[in-house]
Amino acid sequence: MSLILQIETATTSCSVALARDGKVLDFKQINARNIHAEVITLYIDELLNNAGINYNDLDAIAVSSGPGSYTGLRIGVSTAKGLCFALDKPLIAIETLEAMAYGVINSTGFVADTNMLLCPMIDARRMEVYTALFDTAGNRVRETAADIIDENSFADYLRDHKILFFGDGAEKCKSVLSENPNAAFLDDFINSATYLTQKAAQKFTGGAFEDVAYYEPYYLKDFIAGKKAL
Known part of the structure; x- marks a missing residue:
């Protein structure tokens, strides 16, 4: 319980x-x-x-x-x-990215395709996103990374798989990736x-618990503070 x-x-x-x-x-x-x-x-x-x-x-x-x-x-x-x-x-x-993948997998109406990969994306800045790849069983296929998206991003995977992109980082990548017939986008993901x-x-x-005293978030990269506008 x-x-x-x-x-x-x-x-x-x-x-x-x-x-x-x-x-x-x-x-x-x-x-x-x-x-x-x-x-x-x-x-x-x-x-x-x-x-x-x-x-x-x-x-x-x-x-x-x-x-x-x-x-x-x-x-x-x-x-x-x-x-x-x-x-x-x-x-x-x-x-977070793993949880997002499970959110899609367990969503109503989601139909698993064994050839499909799931690509959660979190907006970082400009054309950079935090992202990873998972199969439709939730297994990690590509490790979490901070990627700058261009027309060659995920080319090796898109050659053989349909990839479903989702999350608040996916929208800004549409213009770059949507030309590929194997790229699909889930627009209403929150x-x-x-x-x-x-x-x-x-x-x-x-029993997979964290040490509360020492636990820190997974930032992936260092925080960079922007300059305050004058």
Whole structure:
């Protein structure tokens, strides 16, 4: 038995979900920039109150670990660690791109094609994205990387596979990749804490917990602060 609070703040989506034994009970989310710090704790309170669940009833806290927005990840992981410290509960971390892939695989209407690969993309800057490749069973085919997308990106994979691109980084890549007949795009994808559910339940069962004191988000690359406009 597991009752897990799940937190997703790695992208523009600020989302929290409550899952019991690998099944989502309820969730709250908003897809908007620069609002995560303002709503995250309110959403958690509302979610638990609506379900009639006390904080101490939780068995673990799961968080989307990145890569993604530096600020968003700091907010999500800090919130998760704070709850783990206060409640003496274990912390589960799930890579954001992997969770996104599972979100598509488990979505209503998704038809698995054995020749298809899934390519979640998170917007980095300009034509750069955080991305990886997964098959339709959720197995990793290409490691997570920060890629600058051009007309040759994924050429070796697109030669033999249809690739479904999705996430907030995929939209800006359309103009470059959409000419390839094996490239497809999922336009309405919004990241969600509900996508953490399957891996969170598996990690809880396997006791795959993080060291709360030392855990840090998976930034993938160093944060570079922009200059403030005068």
